[in-house]
Amino acid sequence: MSLDDNELPRTEDEWRVRLTPEEFHVLREHGTERPWVGEYVDTKTQGVYHCRACGLELFSSDTKFDSHCGWPSFDDAIPGRVKEIEDRSLGMARTEIRCARCDSHLGHVFHGEGFTPKDTRHCVNSISVRLEPR
Numbered sequence: 001m002s003l004d005d006n007e008l009p010r011t012e013d014e015w016r017v018r019l020t021p022e023e024f025h026v027l028r029e030h031g032t033e034r035p036w037v038g039e040y041v042d043t044k045t046q047g048v049y050h051c052r053a054c055g056l057e058l059f060s061s062d063t064k065f066d067s068h069c070g071w072p073s074f075d076d077a078i079p080g081r082v083k084e085i086e087d088r089s090l091g092m093a094r095t096e097i098r099c100a101r102c103d104s105h106l107g108h109v110f111h112g113e114g115f116t117p118k119d120t121r122h123c124v125n126s127i128s129v130r131l132e133p134r
Ligand SMILES: [Zn+2]
Pocket: 051, 052, 053, 054, 055, 056, 099, 100, 101, 102, 103, 104
């Protein structure tokens, strides 16, 4: 599924009918799937990860790495496709990441953990994205 900008839902009710209850909870209500259960945690397949809500290309499999945190992790996003928002929920200062086009919740981004040379971890819910194999 890939939507044109003028096809994007305008209201949460419109999103609700397009997404499964689980997808809606994570993408539109900023939920978090449990660690290790997501379908892409250990995926090594080459391809591009798209926003599950609107279809925008977000992450290349080239940037995916094993963080052993229980969620798919990427050390970079496709430029301009992911926006960062300060998140102070749960008593922590974190940076939320959302799809730049449809504003759906993807996960959080962390810096300074030393996993890769880029020193960045986009921690993404599997259910927020869909892999299109190359
Ligand atoms: Zn999107």
